Amino acid sequence: MASPFVRKLRAFTNLSQDDERILLGAVKEQGRPIRAGQDVISVSDPVTAIPVFLSGWGYRYRYLRDGRRQILALMLPGDICDLGIFVLDQMDHSVGALTDVKVGEISPEGYATLMDAHPRIRESLWWEQLVASSIQREWTLSLGQRSALERLAHVFCEVFSRLEIVGMTNGESCDFPLTQSDLSEVAGMSPVHVNRTLQAMRADGLIRLEGRVLTIPDFEELAQAGLFDRAYLHFDHVGAHLGAN
Amino acid sequence: MASPFVRKLRAFTNLSQDDERILLGAVKEQGRPIRAGQDVISVSDPVTAIPVFLSGWGYRYRYLRDGRRQILALMLPGDICDLGIFVLDQMDHSVGALTDVKVGEISPEGYATLMDAHPRIRESLWWEQLVASSIQREWTLSLGQRSALERLAHVFCEVFSRLEIVGMTNGESCDFPLTQSDLSEVAGMSPVHVNRTLQAMRADGLIRLEGRVLTIPDFEELAQAGLFDRAYLHFDHVGAHLGAN
DNA sequence: CGCATATTTGAATTCTTTCAATCAACGTGG
DNA sequence: CCACGTTGATTGAAAGAATTCAAATATGCG
Numbered sequence: 126m127a128s129p130f131v132r133k134l135r136a137f138t139n140l141s142q143d144d145e146r147i148l149l150g151a152v153k154e155q156g157r158p159i160r161a162g163q164d165v166i167s168v169s170d171p172v173t174a175i176p177v178f179l180s181g182w183g184y185r186y187r188y189l190r191d192g193r194r195q196i197l198a199l200m201l202p203g204d205i206c207d208l209g210i211f212v213l214d215q216m217d218h219s220v221g222a223l224t225d226v227k228v229g230e231i232s233p234e235g236y237a238t239l240m241d242a243h244p245r246i247r248e249s250l251w252w253e254q255l256v257a258s259s260i261q262r263e264w265t266l267s268l269g270q271r272s273a274l275e276r277l278a279h280v281f282c283e284v285f286s287r288l289e290i291v292g293m294t295n296g297e298s299c300d301f302p303l304t305q306s307d308l309s310e311v312a313g314m315s316p317v318h319v320n321r322t323l324q325a326m327r328a329d330g331l332i333r334l335e336g337r338v339l340t341i342p343d344f345e346e347l348a349q350a351g352l353f354d355r356a357y358l359h360f361d362h363v364g365a366h367l368g369a370n
Numbered sequence: 371m372a373s374p375f376v377r378k379l380r381a382f383t384n385l386s387q388d389d390e391r392i393l394l395g396a397v398k399e400q401g402r403p404i405r406a407g408q409d410v411i412s413v414s415d416p417v418t419a420i421p422v423f424l425s426g427w428g429y430r431y432r433y434l435r436d437g438r439r440q441i442l443a444l445m446l447p448g449d450i451c452d453l454g455i456f457v458l459d460q461m462d463h464s465v466g467a468l469t470d471v472k473v474g475e476i477s478p479e480g481y482a483t484l485m486d487a488h489p490r491i492r493e494s495l496w497w498e499q500l501v502a503s504s505i506q507r508e509w510t511l512s513l514g515q516r517s518a519l520e521r522l523a524h525v526f527c528e529v530f531s532r533l534e535i536v537g538m539t540n541g542e543s544c545d546f547p548l549t550q551s552d553l554s555e556v557a558g559m560s561p562v563h564v565n566r567t568l569q570a571m572r573a574d575g576l577i578r579l580e581g582r583v584l585t586i587p588d589f590e591e592l593a594q595a596g597l598f599d600r601a602y603l604h605f606d607h608v609g610a611h612l613g614a615n
Numbered sequence: 616c617g618c619a620t621a622t623t624t625g626a627a628t629t630c631t632t633t634c635a636a637t638c639a640a641c642g643t644g645g
Numbered sequence: 646c647c648a649c650g651t652t653g654a655t656t657g658a659a660a661g662a663a664t665t666c667a668a669a670t671a672t673g674c675g
Contacts, residue, residue, distance in 0.1 A: 187511050189597045195514040197507045207503070212496045214608045217504050217601060251457045258452070259462050261506045262442045266432050268513035269440040269558030273631080304653060313514030315632050320655060352434050356462060363459045518663075549621065560664050565623060 129203030129291035130177055130229075134249040136290050136360045141369030144246055151239055152177050152229035165220040165228055166206065172216060174230035176206045181226030182302055186310070187218040196310040198261060199223075199284065203291045208236070208254050224302050245367050252364060259357045268313050271352065273322045276312040278351025281332060283358070285341055290360055301339035326350075374448030374536035375422055375474075379494040381535045383609030389491055396484055397422050397474035410465040410473055411451065417461060419475035421451045426471030427547055431555070432463040441555040443506060444468075444529065448536045453481070453499050469547050490612050497609060504602045513558050516597065518567045521557040523596025526577060528603070530586055535605055546584035571595075 127135075130152065131145050140148070158181070159165055165176055165183055183200035197218060200206070206220055211233055231239070240247045260283070267276050281301075288299045305323065309316040326332050331347050333340040341347050348354075362368075372380075375397065376390050385393070403426070404410055410421055410428055428445035442463060445451070451465055456478055476484070485492045505528070512521050526546075533544045550568065554561040571577050576592050578585040586592050593599075607613075 185507070187507060189511070189515055190599070191597065193515040195511040197510050207500070209496045209500055212493055212609070213500055213604055217604070218507060248457055251454045255452070255454055255458055258503060258506070261503070261510060262430070262432060262463060265442050265506060265509050265513060266434070266440040268510060269555075270434055270438040305655095306653075310514075316653095317633080317655085318631055321631095324655085352436065354435070359458055359462070364457070550623095551621075561621095562623085562665080563663055566663095569623085 128179065129201075129293065130179065130205075131203075132291045133203035134246075134253065136362065137249045137252040138245065138362060138364030138366075139368035139370050140245060140249065144243065144369060147243060148239070148246055151231050151235040152179070153232070153235075154179060154227065154229045159222045159226045159228055161222055161224050161226075163222050165222055165226065166216050168216050168219045170216050171214065172210045174232050175208060175210060175236060176220070177229040177231060178202055178204045179227040179229045182223040182300075183220055183226055184223055184307075184311075185218050185220050194310055195313065196307065198257070198264070199311070201284070201287050201291065202293060204257075205231075205250070205253055207257070208250055211236075223307065245364075245369065248364055248367055252359070256359050259359060263357045273312065273314050273318060274325060275351050276314070277308065277319070277322055277326065278331065278347050279353050280308070280311055280351075281339060281341065282344070282348050282351050282353035282355075285339070285344070286355055286358060286360070297342060297344075298338055298340040300337060301334065302337050373424065374446075374538065375424065375450075376448075377536045378448035379491075379498065381605045381607065382494045382497040383490065383607060383611075384613035384615050385490060385494065386614030389488065389614060392488060393484070393491055396476050396480040397424070398477070398480075399424060399472065399474045404467045404471045404473055406467055406469050406471075408467050410467055410471065411461050413461050413464045415461050416459065417455045419477050420453060420455060420481060421465070422474040422476060423447055423449045424472040424474045427468040427545075428465055428471055429468055429552075429556075430463050430465050439555055440558065441552065443502070443509070444556070446529070446532050446536065447538060449502075450476075450495070450498055452502070453495060456481075468552065490609075490614065493609055493612055497604070501604050504604060508602045518557065518559050518563060519570060520596050521559070522553065522564070522567055522571065523576065523592050524598050525553070525556055525596075526584060526586065527589070527593050527596050527598035527600075530584070530589070531600055531603060531605070542587060542589075543583055543585040545582060546579065547582050 128149060131140065131148060134140060178200050180202050185197040185200065186194055187197055188194050200220065239250065267279055271279060284301065285294060285299055288294050293299060303311070305319045306316045309319045312319065323334060330342060331350055373394060376385065376393060379385060423445050425447050430442040430445065431439055432442055433439050445465065484495065512524050516524060529546065530539060530544055533539050538544060548556070550564045551561045554564045557564065568579065575587060576595055
């Protein structure tokens with residue numbers, strides 16, 4: 126069973142056995158896990174390595190001066206915090222752990238080697254970044270244009286699709302450890318309104334959400350409700366021409 | 371008078387005369403300008419070169435199926451459309467011209483040379499990208515957490531700051547070619563509400579906005595109103611240690 | 616001057632938030 | 646095994662924010 130980190134990159138292209146070995150070799154696993162609620166990296170921290178989510182969920186977030194907080198992105202198993210992060214002297218946002226999390230780290234040297242000596246890996250990592258940027262744009266679109274219900278529906282579709290690609294869904298279901306309060310910071314609305322909107326979605330049979338498990342009885346219907354179009358995720362082997370084997 | 375493209379990168383580090391010459395040499399200017407309202411690149415277009423805004427303003431945007439549209443980012447003189455864009459086979463959003471625009475293009479080969487043979491330029495371009503990502507995150511924060519007035523105030527502060535760095539402000543004023551309708555797509559609100567919010571801001575003396583010119587009598591006050599903190603723009607010569615001269 | 620584009624206004628409606636309570640689930644210690 | 650504290654989910658009612666629709670003004674340009 127491959128690590129989610131490798132599985133994710135396979136959505137871009139086929140990696141050779143060697144590529145996968147090299148990739149995993151570049152990620153040094155931290156000893157103890159980070160507990161839910163703690164930061165993986167905090168804003169203003171100097172950046173000494175690139176964190177990789179080996180297991181567990183996290184989220185990027187930024188605060189406003191007066192305490193309001195927005196979750197900027199969800200980090201799922203296999204996700205990498207920004208490459209090129211070394212260029213800036215410090216983080217401009219924080220990354221927190223939503224569940225207990227195992228984090229790996231790619232050192233500056235390891236990173237340089239991957240990018241210089243392994244073209245297929247380099248392109249895969251680039252792709253990872255570009256997808257992350259595309260997702261960030263989609264969240265901008267969501268917050269700017271989608272209604273409350275559409276925003277939540279869209280988040281559910283996105284998360285399910287991203288988990289699917291790393292093999293972490295079970296039929297129509299997947300883990301969903303966010304509280305309604307977390308969701309409110311994702312979707313830029315009050316916790317009370319999240320609650321009411323979820324009730325409406327349940328009543329419509331769009332989702333089930335109980336005990337940290339999300340079930341989507343009819344994905345197409347939910348996608349319709351959230352104006353979800355997976356194109357922005359670029360999970361379509363765009364790097365197939367580089368593929369090994 | 372240096373091109374805004376070069377001036378912008380100087381916010382990261384000092385480039386040598388050679389660097390600047392090489393940089394400008396890599397940008398091939400298109401013959402005729404793109405007229406206001408036209409696309410610089412359209413969604414689904416194959417990507418054959420990296421466009422650079424030499425003069426004029428543009429914006430990234432994405433549509434929802436039902437026609438709602440969100441402006442995802444503003445492109446000012448000197449801005450580059452995503453590097454690494456070659457990795458994906460096609461654009462996942464469009465870039466349009468807000469005013470008449472002169473666009474330059476960096477070819478895949480020119481780009482490869484810049485990145486491989488010129489470390490200082492490579493780092494500068496990386497920095498440009500990371501700043502663009504940071505801005506995208508800030509817009510996510512804005513749309514999720516800031517009120518209507520705060521969002522508009524923040525946009526004004528951001529635009530003014532970004533123009534300042536390329537030397538395109540005049541004292542307390544700068545160009546501001548967006549219509550209220552454009553602003554409504556930037557800030558994710560209705561045109562009518564933009565109008566009313568602008569009136570409130572004018573009444574408070576936060577801004578003047580007439581004839582496509584924005585004036586900010588007291589930047590600090592506006593920054594306060596928009597919870598604007600320039601840190602996310604990283605205009606602080608973080609690459610000073612690489613500097614030439 | 617006259618058309619096309621952009622801004623402004625009013626009123627009614629809809630969407631969200633806020634505040635304050637209540638209820639449910641869960642783990643801990645006695 | 647149960648009381649208790651904590652966290653998360655739910656509810657109701659009222660206030661506030663933003664949208665919609667339609668119409669009236671302005672403004673700019675040929």
